[in-house]
Amino acid sequence: MSRFTFQCFTPLLLFFMMLLDGQLTTVFQNLSGGTLTPVCHLLLIFLVYSVTQHRHSYVVIVALFLGVVYDSYYVGILGIATLLLPLIALFVYNIQSAVFTNRWTRLFTLIIIVTLFEVASAIITSAFGFSKLNFLDFVVHQLAPTLLLNVVLAIILQYPLELFYKLR
Secondary structure (H helix, E strand, O other), X not given: OOHHHHHHHHHHHHHHHHHHHHHHHHHHHHHOOOOOOOOOOHXXXXXXXXXXXXXXXXXXXXXXXXXXXXXXXXXXXXXXXXXXXXXXXXXXXXXXXXXXXXXXXXXXXHHHHHHHHHHHHHHHHHHOOOOOOOHHHHHHHHHHHHHHXXXXXHHHHHHHHHHHOOOO
C-alpha cells in the first residue's frame, strides 16, 4: 500500500474502530448483566500502531478530529477525548523507539495508555461535576474489566497489526 493511500486510509480505519468500540462495549456490558462496564478501546490500540507510519503532526490532527467526534458521539461533553487522544498520540510518538522494540513493551504501553485514558476521563468528568466518582467502584466495575478486555484484544490483534503496519 502506498504512503498516500495509507494516509487516506488511516482516519477511516480509526473512525471505524471508534464505532466498533461502542458496539463491542455495549455487547460486553450486556453479557455481564450490566454489573460491569468493560470499555473496548480498539481506537487506542490502532492509534498506537498508526504512530509508526505517519508524521507526528498528521497523527495529532487525526487524533484531535477523532477526539471531537468521540466526545460528541459518546461523552456529550467536548474536550475530554479531544484533549486526551492527541496527548496519547504525542506520548507514543515520543517513546516509539522504546515501545516498538518488542511485543511486551507494546502490550505494557497499551495497558498504561488505556489506564491513563480511563482514569483521566473519570477524573475530568468528576472534577467538572458531570459525574460522581467513587474510585473503588470505578476500579472494580469499569477499570479492571476494561483492562482485561483490552489486554485480550491487544494480544489477539498483535500479530495481525504487526503484519499490517510492517513491524515484522
